[in-house]
Amino acid sequence: xxxxxxxxxxxxxxxxxxxxxxxxxxxxxxxxxxxxxxxxxxxxxxxxxxxxxxxxxxxxxxxxxxxxxxxxxxxxxxxxxxxxxxxxxxxxxxxxxxxxxxxxxxxxxxxxxxxxxxxxxxxxxxxxxxxxxxxxxxxxxxxxxxxxxxxxxxxxxxxxxxxxxxxxxxxxxxxxxxxxxxxxxxxxxxxxxxxxxxxxxxxxxxxxxxxxxxxxxxxxxxxxxxxxxxxxxxxxxxxxxxxxxxxxxxxxxxxxxxxxxxxxxxxxxxxxxxxxxxxxxxxxxxxxxxxxxxxxxxxxxxxxxxxxxxxxxxxxxxxxxxxxxxxxxxxxxxxxxxxxxxxxxxxxxxxxxxxxxxxxxxxxxxxxx
Amino acid sequence: xxxxxxxxxxxxxxxxxxxxxxxxxxxxxxxxxxxxxxxxxxxxxxxxxxxxxxxxxxxxxxxxxxxxxxxxxxxxxxxxxxxxxxxxxxxxxxxxxxxxxxxxxxxxxxxxxxxxxxxxxxxxxxxxxxxxxxxxxxxxxxxxxxxxxxxxxxxxxxxxxxxxxxxxxxxxxxxxxxxxxxxxxxxxxxxxxxxxxxxxxxxxxxxxxxxxxxxxxxxxxxxxxxxxxxxxxxxxxxxxxxxxxxxxxxxxxxxxxxxxxxxxxxxxxxxxxxxxxxxxxxxxxxxxxxxxxxxxxxxxxxxxxxxxxxxxxxxxxxxxxxxxxxxxx
Numbered sequence: 001x002x003x004x005x006x007x008x009x010x011x012x013x014x015x016x017x018x019x020x021x022x023x024x025x026x027x028x029x030x031x032x033x034x035x036x037x038x039x040x041x042x043x044x045x046x047x048x049x050x051x052x053x054x055x056x057x058x059x060x061x062x063x064x065x066x067x068x069x070x071x072x073x074x075x076x077x078x079x080x081x082x083x084x085x086x087x088x089x090x091x092x093x094x095x096x097x098x099x100x101x102x103x104x105x106x107x108x109x110x111x112x113x114x115x116x117x118x119x120x121x122x123x124x125x126x127x128x129x130x131x132x133x134x135x136x137x138x139x140x141x142x143x144x145x146x147x148x149x150x151x152x153x154x155x156x157x158x159x160x161x162x163x164x165x166x167x168x169x170x171x172x173x174x175x176x177x178x179x180x181x182x183x184x185x186x187x188x189x190x191x192x193x194x195x196x197x198x199x200x201x202x203x204x205x206x207x208x209x210x211x212x213x214x215x216x217x218x219x220x221x222x223x224x225x226x227x228x229x230x231x232x233x234x235x236x237x238x239x240x241x242x243x244x245x246x247x248x249x250x251x252x253x254x255x256x257x258x259x260x261x262x263x264x265x266x267x268x269x270x271x272x273x274x275x276x277x278x279x280x281x282x283x284x285x286x287x288x289x290x291x292x293x294x295x296x297x298x299x300x301x302x303x304x305x306x307x308x309x310x311x312x313x314x315x316x317x318x319x320x321x322x323x324x325x326x327x328x329x330x331x332x333x334x335x336x337x338x339x340x341x342x343x344x345x346x347x348x349x350x351x352x353x354x355x356x357x358x359x360x361x362x363x364x365x366x367x368x369x
Numbered sequence: 370x371x372x373x374x375x376x377x378x379x380x381x382x383x384x385x386x387x388x389x390x391x392x393x394x395x396x397x398x399x400x401x402x403x404x405x406x407x408x409x410x411x412x413x414x415x416x417x418x419x420x421x422x423x424x425x426x427x428x429x430x431x432x433x434x435x436x437x438x439x440x441x442x443x444x445x446x447x448x449x450x451x452x453x454x455x456x457x458x459x460x461x462x463x464x465x466x467x468x469x470x471x472x473x474x475x476x477x478x479x480x481x482x483x484x485x486x487x488x489x490x491x492x493x494x495x496x497x498x499x500x501x502x503x504x505x506x507x508x509x510x511x512x513x514x515x516x517x518x519x520x521x522x523x524x525x526x527x528x529x530x531x532x533x534x535x536x537x538x539x540x541x542x543x544x545x546x547x548x549x550x551x552x553x554x555x556x557x558x559x560x561x562x563x564x565x566x567x568x569x570x571x572x573x574x575x576x577x578x579x580x581x582x583x584x585x586x587x588x589x590x591x592x593x594x595x596x597x598x599x600x601x602x603x604x605x606x607x608x609x610x611x612x613x614x615x616x617x618x619x620x621x622x623x624x625x626x627x628x629x630x631x632x633x634x635x636x637x638x639x640x641x642x643x644x645x646x647x648x649x650x651x652x653x654x655x656x657x658x659x660x661x662x663x664x665x666x667x668x669x670x671x672x673x674x675x676x677x678x679x680x681x682x683x684x685x686x687x688x689x690x691x692x693x694x695x696x697x698x
Contacts, residue, residue, distance in 0.1 A: 124667025
């Protein structure tokens with residue numbers, strides 16, 4: 001029995017796999033249940049959004065980019081609107097800025113709730129999934145009463161927002177915010193101190209600061225490694241410099257830290273929305289902007305925002321007197337996270353693949369675009 | 370002594386128990402979906418019949434009409450045999466479980482147990498460990514890596530937990546000095562004589578191991594839908610899948626019945642007829658299963674093995690030693 005011959009074997013995980021959050025495929029080289037090598041295969045969700053944008057006017061790009069990262073459509077709207085406004089020097093009215101922040105932060109909470117639900121589901125805890133979606137439903141109702149949409153909002157437009165909020169929005173939002181912290185407490189009660197949950201997450205998928213920086217990891221995944229970097233504070237856009245909020249960080253960069261950071265971020269986002277509702281001024285909701293005749297001046301720029309997954313950016317190149325952008329390049333943070341993942345996975349068990357993938361909050365539209 | 374009356378009574382008992390267990394399995398799925406639904410702020414099945422009570426029947430019909438697929442790379446004979454091997458032992462263990470007191474009909478003394486075997490517990494352990502073969506064979510013969518991993522996992526898991534599972538009731542046996550299920554129940558006539566009070570650690574160990582033995586959450590490793598897409602039964606469909614499914618639930622009911630008999634006083638209880646008490650206790654234990662499933666995440670495979678070998682096994686040994694010192698010295 002001394003020389004029992006063993007062999008590595010290859011498991012193809014995905015693209016049709018319930019826990020790869022879309023259509024990611026992993027080619028895993030396994031030694032028993034231990035991962036020797038992991039190789040992500042992407043491209044199953046490529047929609048050529050960047051090319052499509054070259055054939056649309058600036059205003060038409062926004063509904064297209066709704067599909068860029070559909071868990072946080074508001075951010076996609078915002079990042080493109082921001083780039084166009086910078087390019088053309090459009091001033092956005094106060095009220096529109098506040099409405100944007102309210103929507104962006106609510107959308108961040110909704111996105112984190114999806115993450116919470118799917119993470120717990122991937123780890124085999126069925127119940128938090130439905131709790132999270134119950135609260136997400138409230139947020140989607142708010143969006144629906146504002147812009148009529150629940151997933152692809154097309155709400156934040158170049159120059160402002162599409163519509164003012166209806167009268168019943170503020171009371172409903174306040175009601176939601178007044179109970180939301182307790183709801184987060186509820187989720188934490190089920191998961192945070194649960195020994196099985198801790199065992200599945202602590203010291204799993206540890207990402208070092210060097211690795212994170214080398215791969216351009218951003219957002220909660222970066223903050224979980226202990227680097228306090230948040231574009232809302234470090235490169236403020238819109239009116240984020242007016243709000244008080246903490247930037248939660250972790251220490252080890254493992255799955256558990258990422259979980260703690262995101263849970264904390266939901267509370268912080270709720271804090272921002274409360275302040276924004278408090279300070280919401282009256283006034284115009286959009287700058288003078290005619291989408292039919294709008295022509296951007298020649299130039300190129302990169303604008304970036306902090307969306308729920310990390311740095312979301314858009315690079316625009318424009319020609320003078322043209323209605324359409326010459327080039328559009330999108331930056332999705334999940335792409336970087338997915339590239340860093342194989343380094344994190346080596347030596348873990350196959351069950352950890354789903355735990356790590358879920359905790360990095362990778363979604364495929366963000367990767368493939 | 371075998372008389373005509375005995376044969377008739379036995380036949381009736383067998384039929385009643387088989388029908389009851391199969392119905393129980395069907396309604397265990399309903400119970401699970403309803404309870405988990407309420408835990409998760411949902412309603413659960415409510416369209417088929419009042420309170421969705423016809424849902425299990427609808428499910429069964431749906432499964433029966435599905436196409437029976439055999440993968441090309443499967444080993445056909447083993448593949449066909451595996452669900453049966455998984456299903457039959459689950460049913461067999463009910464033969465020795467007493468579900469009521471002795472009654473007299475037409476001058477015949479009838480025990481409310483199919484067979485009062487004098488080694489009842491041993492029989493149950495022997496039969497339930499056969500169930501693992503069904504799972505291993507299913508994983509092996511499907512010709513799929515996911516199934517194979519699922520099969521290997523479950524064989525390792527079930528064999529590891531078998532040891533602590535068996536040791537955890539030795540304490541009870543030391544006190545009771547019998548292996549007959551009927552005798553065990555008789556010894557728990559008083560509420561405080563229930564073995565859950567005399568063997569609390571043994572009870573906890575037994576329940577944990579039992580959950581692992583029946584592959585239920587949080588130890589549902591072989592199935593682990595989010596990792597192995599269903600584990601050993603990934604490739605199965607139609608009635609073959611249904612057999613695994615019924616087998617799993619029959620195992621749960623068996624374990625619930627065994628726990629009831631060994632630790633919770635069996636059919637003993639005031640006022641209500643014994644069979645009702647037995648059903649209530651089994652029902653409560655099934656609800657406990659569902660409650661756990663609605664609350665806990667899944668343990669990872671190696672953590673599961675660690676728990677089995679490094680925690681449960683020594684604790685079970687300790688329990689045996691302590692019990693022996695207290696009761697038999």
